Amino acid sequence: MAAEERGVQRAIIRSPFPDVHAPDVPLPAFVLAGAEARGDHPALIDGATGRALSYRRLLEHVRRAAVGLRRRGFGKGDVFAIYSPNLPEYPVLFLAVAAVGGINTTINPLATASELAQQLTDSGAVYLATVAGVLEKAREAATRSGVREIFVFDQADGATPFDALLAEDGPWPDVAIDPAEDLAVLPYSSGTTGFPKGVMLTHRNLVINLLQTEALEPLLPSDVLIGVLPFFHIYGQTVIMNAALYHGATIVTMARFDLEQFLELMQRYRVTIGYFVPPIVLALAKSPLVERYDLSALRRVLCGAAPLSAGLEAAFRERLSCVLKQGYGLTETSPVTHANPTERIKAGSIGPPLPNTECLVVDIASGEPLGRNQRGEIWIRGPQVMKGYLNRPDATAATIDRDGWLHTGDVGYADDDGYFYVVDRVKELIKYKGLQVAPAELEAVLVSHPAIADAAVIGAPDEEAGEIPKAFVTLKAAASPDEIMSYVAERVAPYKKIRRVEVLDQIPKSASGKILRRVLLERERARAAAAPQ
Numbered sequence: 001m002a003a004e005e006r007g008v009q010r011a012i013i014r015s016p017f018p019d020v021h022a023p024d025v026p027l028p029a030f031v032l033a034g035a036e037a038r039g040d041h042p043a044l045i046d047g048a049t050g051r052a053l054s055y056r057r058l059l060e061h062v063r064r065a066a067v068g069l070r071r072r073g074f075g076k077g078d079v080f081a082i083y084s085p086n087l088p089e090y091p092v093l094f095l096a097v098a099a100v101g102g103i104n105t106t107i108n109p110l111a112t113a114s115e116l117a118q119q120l121t122d123s124g125a126v127y128l129a130t131v132a133g134v135l136e137k138a139r140e141a142a143t144r145s146g147v148r149e150i151f152v153f154d155q156a157d158g159a160t161p162f163d164a165l166l167a168e169d170g171p172w173p174d175v176a177i178d179p180a181e182d183l184a185v186l187p188y189s190s191g192t193t194g195f196p197k198g199v200m201l202t203h204r205n206l207v208i209n210l211l212q213t214e215a216l217e218p219l220l221p222s223d224v225l226i227g228v229l230p231f232f233h234i235y236g237q238t239v240i241m242n243a244a245l246y247h248g249a250t251i252v253t254m255a256r257f258d259l260e261q262f263l264e265l266m267q268r269y270r271v272t273i274g275y276f277v278p279p280i281v282l283a284l285a286k287s288p289l290v291e292r293y294d295l296s297a298l299r300r301v302l303c304g305a306a307p308l309s310a311g312l313e314a315a316f317r318e319r320l321s322c323v324l325k326q327g328y329g330l331t332e333t334s335p336v337t338h339a340n341p342t343e344r345i346k347a348g349s350i351g352p353p354l355p356n357t358e359c360l361v362v363d364i365a366s367g368e369p370l371g372r373n374q375r376g377e378i379w380i381r382g383p384q385v386m387k388g389y390l391n392r393p394d395a396t397a398a399t400i401d402r403d404g405w406l407h408t409g410d411v412g413y414a415d416d417d418g419y420f421y422v423v424d425r426v427k428e429l430i431k432y433k434g435l436q437v438a439p440a441e442l443e444a445v446l447v448s449h450p451a452i453a454d455a456a457v458i459g460a461p462d463e464e465a466g467e468i469p470k471a472f473v474t475l476k477a478a479a480s481p482d483e484i485m486s487y488v489a490e491r492v493a494p495y496k497k498i499r500r501v502e503v504l505d506q507i508p509k510s511a512s513g514k515i516l517r518r519v520l521l522e523r524e525r526a527r528a529a530a531a532p533q
Contacts, residue, residue, distance in 0.1 A: 011369030028099040035059040044088035065096035068165030076101030081125040085255035106232035110493040113140040120145035132156035179203035189331035190438035198390030209334035212354040221248035270297035277434035305434030310348035334384040357382035430459035451479035470500040
């Protein structure tokens with residue numbers, strides 16, 4: 001063994017937990033294995049209406065939808081786009097698509113028609129499911145991308161009711177699925193940089209991640225989860241939607257986050273487990289509304305998608321008197337790679353690696369392995385790592401190296417106990433309330449403004465959102481910050497909006513012309529640190 005390889009082997013931090021082994025079955029068969037035996041136990045409850053779907057009915061609806069899809073000619077390798085808020089029907093369609101060998105591509109219902117059309121075209125989607133509230137955007141995007149048919153979960157003229165699929169009946173379609181190779185879902189991520197790319201996740205990726213997560217996050221059939229994190233996002237999709245249904249727990253769905261409704265549902269349904277993002281933890285720790293509600297059933301919360309400060313962790317625990325811990329993951333890792341075990345939680349840490357997961361911390365400049373308590377880029381290797389980016393071998397090779405290490409773009413370190421801490425990001429991605437915003441995408445919109453000569457976008461620190469998109473622009477004609485922000489807001493989903501604008505004489509760039517966002521970010525952080533508290 002070469003000295004270089006021995007150095008890497010010594011530096012690898014492996015999970016302290018025993019490996020888990022995935023059965024050779026597709027995702028729907030794994031998730032629904034216990035559904036029939038659970039009978040009338042509620043699987044999903046629509047928070048807005050109280051409408052419930054039992055496990056027996058869930059299984060029947062997935063089977064009927066799968067039959068309906070096959071009779072329409074939808075089958076292995078075909079892509080079905082879901083452009084919808086959280087509803088009980090969401091997992092029904094998701095699992096039915098995967099059961100016939102199809103691929104789900106999930107999309108934020110706040111996406112504009114242009115953003116939707118881009119994903120529909122890139123993924124090759126043939127069908128689209130949505131709701132009446134965003135049907136006009138869906139129609140426009142479908143026309144531009146060649147989608148054959150639009151389904152609606154509710155009712156609307158000019159679209160096929162989802163119930164038409166459920167009207168079909170017959171035995172489960174017989175489809176040969178290779179769990180290790182065939183894709184189940186194609187979410188989109190900007191990765192470490194650039195525009196959103198299709199993340200190819202196989203049935204095996206998702207099944208193994210459910211088992212890996214179970215080792216640190218066990219659920220019981222008596223547990224009630226609130227489906228507030230969007231199912232289009234891999235966090236809500238795996239950790240809430242698929243994990244809860246696999247364990248036989250109950251999910252109370254929310255179409256959108258509203259603090260008062262969220263608290264009312266938490267109280268009414270006696271929610272026991274919360275999978276949240278930092279803005280929700282902040283609201284629970286500090287909002288006076290919380291005092292009006294009984295949240296005593298809540299026994300455990302896991303927070304992910306963006307870093308959570310140790311101070312906010314302490315404020316939350318003091319107020320709610322329940323377990324709070326952090327985890328970590330990426331769309332490219334199905335998503336979970338780290339989590340604190342409930343038995344030993346370290347404040348500010350994302351915890352040790354999950355079972356079957358290896359990590360390296362490497363020098364950002366040289367790629368050389370580093371030791372404990374040394375800061376560098378975190379690399380991850382494990383069976384939950386994606387197959388690659390759709391039709392992007394260049395981007396795949398830049399993210400996963402020849403030895404299978406996924407380069408996260410996150411800067412952190414591991415302590416002496418193998419617990420990891422994320423302290424910064426090499427990558428340029430902005431995390432607004434846990435949602436990904438690609439600077440390059442916003443910069444392309446900005447420079448299309450007739451008054452803007454050049455632009456750079458960074459994530460400016462913000463207590464409530466974590467980060468907010470801030471634009472630095474150089475002008476060739478007069479334009480106010482409000483005008484610029486309005487211009488961008490008309491062209492992107494609401495969460496991607498520019499929320500601050502600063503005019504510069506020149507955008508800092510390297511000799512090769514690359515925007516030096518790090519310079520702007522460090523300047524912004526220094527300004528925030530110097531501001532009076």
